[in-house]
Amino acid sequence: MSTSHFSLLSKRKDPATLPFKHYYKNWFHALKNTLLPILDESLSTPSSPTLLSSHVLLILHHFLSYYDSLDLFATTDINNLPCLLYPSWRNSIERPFLFLGDLHPYVFTNLVRSFLDKENSDDDLGTSSTANVVVGRHWKVVMAWKEPSDDLIVKIEQIERGLRLMVPALMDRVRNAQAGVVRRLAEDWLNFNGDKGRIKIDEAVKVEMEELVSVFVDVNRLRKDVISEIVGALNVYQGALFLDGLAQFLVGFKDLHLLREIEGSKTPILD
Amino acid sequence: MKRTSLYSLLKGNFSRSFLEENDCEKPQEVEGMRERGIESRGWGNEIDDRAQNVQCMTLLRGVPSRRDLSRRKYGMWRQAQKTRVARLEKQLKVKSHFEELIGRQLEKYHAHYNLAMVPTRLKDVPQFFNPEWAPPYELTTLSWLGDWRPSAILDLLRVLIRTSSTSFVSESNSIERLLSQLIDEIRIEEAVIDGAMFETQATCIFHLPFTRVKICQSGNIALSSVHAEFKKIARNITKAHQLRFKALELAVKKVLNKMDAAEFLVAFMGIQDLIHQFAVKQKLPKGPVIVPVNAQNQSVMGNSF
Numbered sequence: 001m002s003t004s005h006f007s008l009l010s011k012r013k014d015p016a017t018l019p020f021k022h023y024y025k026n027w028f029h030a031l032k033n034t035l036l037p038i039l040d041e042s043l044s045t046p047s048s049p050t051l052l053s054s055h056v057l058l059i060l061h062h063f064l065s066y067y068d069s070l071d072l073f074a075t076t077d078i079n080n081l082p083c084l085l086y087p088s089w090r091n092s093i094e095r096p097f098l099f100l101g102d103l104h105p106y107v108f109t110n111l112v113r114s115f116l117d118k119e120n121s122d123d124d125l126g127t128s129s130t131a132n133v134v135v136g137r138h139w140k141v142v143m144a145w146k147e148p149s150d151d152l153i154v155k156i157e158q159i160e161r162g163l164r165l166m167v168p169a170l171m172d173r174v175r176n177a178q179a180g181v182v183r184r185l186a187e188d189w190l191n192f193n194g195d196k197g198r199i200k201i202d203e204a205v206k207v208e209m210e211e212l213v214s215v216f217v218d219v220n221r222l223r224k225d226v227i228s229e230i231v232g233a234l235n236v237y238q239g240a241l242f243l244d245g246l247a248q249f250l251v252g253f254k255d256l257h258l259l260r261e262i263e264g265s266k267t268p269i270l271d
Numbered sequence: 272m273k274r275t276s277l278y279s280l281l282k283g284n285f286s287r288s289f290l291e292e293n294d295c296e297k298p299q300e301v302e303g304m305r306e307r308g309i310e311s312r313g314w315g316n317e318i319d320d321r322a323q324n325v326q327c328m329t330l331l332r333g334v335p336s337r338r339d340l341s342r343r344k345y346g347m348w349r350q351a352q353k354t355r356v357a358r359l360e361k362q363l364k365v366k367s368h369f370e371e372l373i374g375r376q377l378e379k380y381h382a383h384y385n386l387a388m389v390p391t392r393l394k395d396v397p398q399f400f401n402p403e404w405a406p407p408y409e410l411t412t413l414s415w416l417g418d419w420r421p422s423a424i425l426d427l428l429r430v431l432i433r434t435s436s437t438s439f440v441s442e443s444n445s446i447e448r449l450l451s452q453l454i455d456e457i458r459i460e461e462a463v464i465d466g467a468m469f470e471t472q473a474t475c476i477f478h479l480p481f482t483r484v485k486i487c488q489s490g491n492i493a494l495s496s497v498h499a500e501f502k503k504i505a506r507n508i509t510k511a512h513q514l515r516f517k518a519l520e521l522a523v524k525k526v527l528n529k530m531d532a533a534e535f536l537v538a539f540m541g542i543q544d545l546i547h548q549f550a551v552k553q554k555l556p557k558g559p560v561i562v563p564v565n566a567q568n569q570s571v572m573g574n575s576f
Contacts, residue, residue, distance in 0.1 A: 079553065082407035092397035093497060096504045097475050106473030114477060171465060179426045181412055185542045186430035194541055201549045205412055212411060252481020258493050265393035267498065269505045 020073050020080070021089040027066055028254070035059045036247045043141050043240055053236045059243045060231055067220040070101070074216050078209045081216060092263050094253045100174070100219045105167060108226045109160050111245055115145045115238070116153065144237035155233040159226060166222055173215045181208040366529075373523065373532055380519055384512040388417070389505075396501040399508050408550035415461070416468070416511035419543070421518035422461055425454045427542065428522045428535055446526055453521055460514050468507045475500055 018026075039059055042052045073080050085101045097103070184204035192198040227246075231239045390396050399417040402410075413419055429450050479496050519539075523532040 082411040082550075082553075086401050086407040086410050088401065088407075090401075092394070095397045095400040096501065097472050098400065099469065099472050104469060104472040106469070107476045110473060110476050167469070175415075175420065175422070175461075178413060178415070178420055179423050182423045182427050182542070183430050185545065186427050186538065187434050189538050189542060190431065190434045194537065196541065196545050196548075199545060201545055205408075205546075205549065208412060249476055249479070249481045252479065252493075255481075255493065258497070261494050262397075262497060263394050265494075265498075267393045269390050269393050269396060269498075269502055270509070 020069075020084070021087075023069060024087070024089050027062070027069075028250070031059075031062060031247055032251050032254075035062055036244070036251065039240060039244050039247070043138065043244060045138065049236050052240055056231070056236060056240050056243060059247060060227070060239075063227055063243070063246070064224050067102075067224045071217050071220050074213050078206070078213050081209055081213050084216065085212075091254065091259055093259060100170070100216060102220070102223065105163055105219070105222050105226050107249075108223070108230055108246070109156065109163060111249070112156055112230055112234075112242060113160075115241065115245075116148055116156065118145065141237050141241065144235070144241055148238075152233055156230070159229055159233075163222070163226065170215055170219055170222075173211065177208045177211040177215070180211070181205060369533065370529055373529060373536065376536055377520060377523055381516055384418075384516040388512050389509050393498055393501055396505050396508070405547070406550040406553065408553045409547050412546050412550065413543070416464070416508050418512070418515055420461065421457045421511075421514045422454055424515065424518040424539065425450060425457060425522060427539060428526065429454070431535060431538060450526055453518075453526070457514065457518050457521075464507055464510050464514065467510075468504070471500060471503045471507070 035055075035058055039055045042055045070084060074084055087098075087101060090098060099105075181204050184207070185199065185201065188199040188201075188204070230242060234242060390399065401407075402417060405414065413423070415421075415423075429447070432446055432450065478500055480492055522535055527535055
């Protein structure tokens with residue numbers, strides 16, 4: 001009796017499990033509808049730096065937890081990796097811009113660069129998408145990027161240099177992993193005279209997948225480190241604007257009107 | 272009737288090998304005939320007296336079985352040659368057809384990579400990143416901008432040359448040197464395309480006006496921005512396809528002979544198909560993907576809902 005009771009319980013949906021696309025949907029919903037409005041409100045109305053700091057930490061941890069979850073999905077079962085590298089839950093506008101399943105790590109440094117460079121030139125606000133985020137905000141927020149410290153500039157340059165070293169190495173590992181599976185399959189192809197039934201493709205692919213999971217975890221670590229280091233180097237107003245810009249950028253990809261236009265467009269793409 | 276030395280006749284009309292191969296009159300025998308008074312004359316000399324003819328016939332009557340044997344053997348040889356030539360002729364036709372098949376196969380790849388797979392409309396571009404024709408498992412295993420990496424195509428060839436114990440081995444050292452050089456060149460071209468692609472992905476934050484303000488103000492600005500970025504990506508996809516075809520063409524035309532080229536094309540297609548079939552069967556993930564409970568707890572969204 002206790003056994004049947006147990007099996008009945010085991011059939012119930014485990015509250016700790018969730019398909020990743022549902023996880024992503026919830027994660028994005030929280031970002032767009034909860035965390036971004038809170039941060040936006042803090043940036044627009046005079047509030048204490050402590051409260052703003054709390055909101056900055058909330059949204060920062062939200063981003064970091066997303067990459068932790070990606071890692072957990074990939075490492076729990078290596079067979080999950082393909083759907084994380086080619087996520088069906090990302091729309092047609094997002095997909096071409098994905099680098100190993102998510103934003104290219106340079107996006108984060110380029111976002112900071114756009115704030116820094118904007119303040120170093122007297123460009124019209126309307127020409128920069130990221131600069132628009134300061135319009136209608138508290139004066140401390142508007143002035144956040146005026147005359148950034150030399151230390152900050154040096155720190156950002158250090159992060160950029162680190163990325164320039166690490167990203168190509170990751171891509172080399174991807175290329176070598178792909179070449180590795182081709183090599184193993186080619187050897188089997190010759191050994192078994194092209195008899196597909198005898199070729200151990202699952203073994204060859206498993207070795208490759210393990211390496212690619214390792215690359216995936218490393219690129220996510222890089223993303224987390226870059227975001228954390230950037231926010232760590234910024235003051236609370238700069239950090240708030242950086243994370244607000246990042247969140248708005250992600251939300252912008254999901255514009256339904258734009259998505260419909262892209263997906264229905266018959267405009268020739270090449271000259 | 273013409274009378275000649277049988278040896279001269281045979282020498283004049285048939286190959287030396289036939290003479291050696293078939294046990295016909297040999298020079299020593301002709302010499303023996305000469306000793307017995309039979310003159311050996313050159314090709315085209317007339318027989319002018321019957322007596323001599325009869326004498327010759329009489330003398331030759333001593334070896335009738337040899338002449339019959341030669342005729343029979345000659346007939347057999349001729350028949351065998353005919354069969355061999357017919358086979359050769361058939362092989363020539365097959366070879367010509369074989370070369371035509373390889374040429375046609377390359378043309379098909381050219382049409383596929385350089386024409387059919389070129390994005391033509393705005394909405395085509397995203398399809399190369401989650402294509403309907405290839406499941407995620409296949410893309411993860413092989414894909415670089417929608418299909419095989421050009422350097423992986425040549426890697427495949429290198430393995431075939433190194434590992435094969437039958438074909439692919441002729442002049443394998445010189446071919447390997449050439450191949451290594453080609454792989455280096457192709458990798459450089461691959462890196463250039465990668466660089467252009469990463470540049471677009473990394474700088475999209477500068478170019479896509481994804482702030483709520485701008486999207487609300489004008490959808491056209493966002494559309495034209497996406498269009499401009501997709502255009503850059505489409506160029507990279509097109510270049511990647513061109514490079515893929517270049518790698519295939521180099522392998523088939525520059526590195527391999529026709530037989531090896533055919534074996535390479537069969538292996539290329541076979542391995543691709545193997546991976547595709549494997550990927551289709553994976554259908555990942557089947558059930559819900561498990562999220563360890565701590566992943567949910569780590570997220571601040573847990574508090575937000």
